[in-house]
Amino acid sequence: MSKPHTTHHKPRLIKKRGKKVGAAPGTLVHIGDISNLVTDIHYIRYDQSAVHEQEIVDVSECAHDQLAHQTGWINIDGLHNPDIIRSIGERFSIHPLVQEDILNTDHRPKIEVHDDYLYIVIKVLSFNESTQSLHNEQVSLIVGDNYLLSFGEQPGTVFDGVRSRIRTGQKIRELGPDYLAYALIDAVVDNYFLLLEKFGDAIEDLEEELIQQPGAGTLNRIHHYKREMLLLRKAIWPMREVLSSLSRDESVILSRDIRLYLRDVYDHSIHIIDNMETLRELLAGMLDLYMSSSSQRLNETMKTLTLFASIFMPLTFIAGVYGMNFEFMPELHWRWGYPLIMLLMAGIGAGLLYYFKRRNWL
Numbered sequence: 257m258s259k260p261h262t263t264h265h266k267p268r269l270i271k272k273r274g275k276k277v278g279a280a281p282g283t284l285v286h287i288g289d290i291s292n293l294v295t296d297i298h299y300i301r302y303d304q305s306a307v308h309e310q311e312i313v314d315v316s317e318c319a320h321d322q323l324a325h326q327t328g329w330i331n332i333d334g335l336h337n338p339d340i341i342r343s344i345g346e347r348f349s350i351h352p353l354v355q356e357d358i359l360n361t362d363h364r365p366k367i368e369v370h371d372d373y374l375y376i377v378i379k380v381l382s383f384n385e386s387t388q389s390l391h392n393e394q395v396s397l398i399v400g401d402n403y404l405l406s407f408g409e410q411p412g413t414v415f416d417g418v419r420s421r422i423r424t425g426q427k428i429r430e431l432g433p434d435y436l437a438y439a440l441i442d443a444v445v446d447n448y449f450l451l452l453e454k455f456g457d458a459i460e461d462l463e464e465e466l467i468q469q470p471g472a473g474t475l476n477r478i479h480h481y482k483r484e485m486l487l488l489r490k491a492i493w494p495m496r497e498v499l500s501s502l503s504r505d506e507s508v509i510l511s512r513d514i515r516l517y518l519r520d521v522y523d524h525s526i527h528i529i530d531n532m533e534t535l536r537e538l539l540a541g542m543l544d545l546y547m548s549s550s551s552q553r554l555n556e557t558m559k560t561l562t563l564f565a566s567i568f569m570p571l572t573f574i575a576g577v578y579g580m581n582f583e584f585m586p587e588l589h590w591r592w593g594y595p596l597i598m599l600l601m602a603g604i605g606a607g608l609l610y611y612f613k614r615r616n617w618l
Contacts, residue, residue, distance in 0.1 A: 295334035296411060301326045302422055302429050309423075315343045327433050328403040329422075333411045335359055341407070348373075348405065350398060358407050361394040365494040367501050374399040374509050376437065376498065378444050379491035380414050383454050388480070390451070390487050395444070397437055399509055404433040406440065414447050415440060434514045441499070442521050448492060448528045452535070455481065455488075459535055459542075466542055466549075475546055482539050488532060496525045563617055567608045571601045 297315065301308045303326045335341065338359060345355040354375050357363055368375040376397040381390050393412065398405040406415075418439045421428045428439055462477055499522040503515050510518075578587070578597065587593040 295332065295337050295340050297340075298331040298333070300329045300331075300419070300422060302329075303327065304425075304430050307423055307425075307429070315340065315347055326402070327429075327436065329406070329433070329436055330403065331406045331408070331415070333408045335361065335407060335409055344405065348398070348400070348403070350405075354398070358396045361409055363394060365491065365498045367498050367505075369505065369507050372400060374437075374505075374507060376441075376502075378441060378495060378498070380408070380412060380444055381447065381451055381488065381491055382412065382414075383451050388458055388484075390484050392487055392491065395440075397440065399433050399437045401509065402433060404436050404440075414443055418443055431514075432511075434510045435517070438514055438517045438521070441502075441518075442524075445495070445499075445521050445524050445528065448488075449524075451488065452528060452531050455484070455535060456531075459538060463538070463542055466546060470546060470549060475543075478539060478543050478546060482536075482543070485532065485536050485539060489536070492525065492528055492532060496522065496529060499525050559617070563612050567605050567612075570604050570608075574601055574604075 297312050299310050299312050330344075332340070332344065335358065341355055341358055344350070345352070350373070351370065354368070354370075357375070357377070363377045365379055366377045374397075376399065378395050378397065380393045380395050382393070383390060393409045395409075396405075396407040398407075418428070418436070421439070428435060459481055462474070462481065465471070466474055466478075499518060502510065503518040503522050505515070574597065578585070587597070
């Protein structure tokens with residue numbers, strides 16, 4: 257399994273918003289990672305009998321009063337151009353504060369109920385296999401009577417399955433934008449399951465490594481996964497509140513049948529949170545185990561050094577006594593003095609070594 261690199265760019269837990277300090281409410285300023293990609297606007301109109309799909313440049317081509325009896329899904333990828341967001345907001349009568357929130361990609365998942373539309377913020381997460389890390393993207397949904405607007409920071413694949421269902425004429429084309437909103441949210445929640453599976457496999461491998469042969473990078477990897485789980489938690493916990501509010505909301509935008517589907521997604525979010533908390537507790541236990549193992553190895557090393565120091569301590573004392581060079585030391589003039597002292601020192605060392613072995617200290 258590939259190990260995470262320590263030099264890759266880590267996503268910020270809290271994004272910088274210095275440009276917003278002192279600005280008036282409703283000021284359109286993008287907060288988040290700046291992308292060098294061109295803003296992409298993908299427009300899908302559909303009903304039970306037909307689907308029309310196109311890439312557009314001028315937002316005047318996608319006014320909701322042109323949809324008649326069709327459902328329109330307008331997906332905007334790229335939020336670094338406030339003028340495009342302002343133009344779409346004016347055409348669909350989106351409140352300036354909502355436009356401001358769309359450009360601020362540091363929001364927690366939430367829902368706002370307006371007179372003629374719902375504003376929903378969700379977090380789409382992707383997993384980088386090479387760095388074993390998460391990428392966090394904010395997606396804003398505006399659900400109207402016959403349209404849905406989705407705003408993403410950059411192109412992604414999490415909604416590809418929903419697009420395929422629209423093209424193949426499945427049930428989604430028989431229902432309105434509220435069902436489309438459910439399908440998009442359900443795709444995001446299902447993606448959370450896949451992320452947890454990948455994290456679970458990586459954490460299990462790390463646990464096996466920790467038990468068998470922890471290396472110098474084991475602690476770094478534990479901290480890495482704890483940080484990634486924190487990012488995951490920031491996205492999933494508020495999502496549960498959003499789904500709970502949507503399933504109980506009495507807005508005319510959401511039909512009773514759609515609220516039933518949303519309750520099912522809410523149950524999935526509870527399951528995800530349970531799995532996530534299990535992994536977080538496992539990581540916390542692994543960190544404690546690593547620290548305990550490190551302390552035990554250090555204690556064993558210090559114990560061994562102390563025992564050998566204890567063996568050489570009396571030998572050093574004897575050597576020190578006979579190194580004082582007093583004139584009247586009879587043993588210094590005795591022929592067998594040196595061999596006997598060496599035998600005495602060897603005997604003391606061997607005796608202490610035998611004693612420590614008997615006590616299982618070595």
